[in-house]
Amino acid sequence: MSDTPLLKLRRAAALAIVTALWCWLLTAAHGIWSLGLVGGYLDGGRIPLYPSLPVTYGSFFIDSFSALFVAFLFTFGFSVALPRAYHLPSACIAWVIGAFIGLGGIAFVYQIDFGTTFGPFEATLELILHPFVTPVWLVLGLAGTAFFTIPFRKT
Secondary structure, three states, X not given: OOOOHHHHHHHHHHHHHHHHHHHHHHHHHHHHHHHHHHOOOOOOOEEOOEEEEEOOHHHHHHHOHHHHHHHHHHHHHHHHHOXXXXXXXXXXXXXXXXXXXXXXXXXXXXXXXXXXXXXXXXXXXXXOOOOOHXXXXXXXXXXXXXXXXXXXXXX
């Protein structure tokens, strides 16, 4: 029996919400670790673009909001357009795309402290990505996406 269009849209929306929230949480956590803790911005630092604002945990969530938005749009679009067998790979792809765009949003805010000659995503590569933590973050993100989306992918 085939899904009704409304059921398909509801399932796609639920899958997209879960994937996007997980993406946003882990992207902000990666930014908190890499720039907030290791970079020292949480120790009384100021946001370079807005020196009157202190750096807080919440500011990393605000800076990485694009991860939530992009992951939701990609997951929803893929889930509506593709058959259910492709929902897990498409959610994982959407998570990765959203996460790296979210990291780019964080890096954009802090890049002015390190120079103004960065190209697109060059600041992300230089300021945030770490040879050990970033692969662990990716594996945790993809495993969490697969785990948290199980109820929405069941037949």
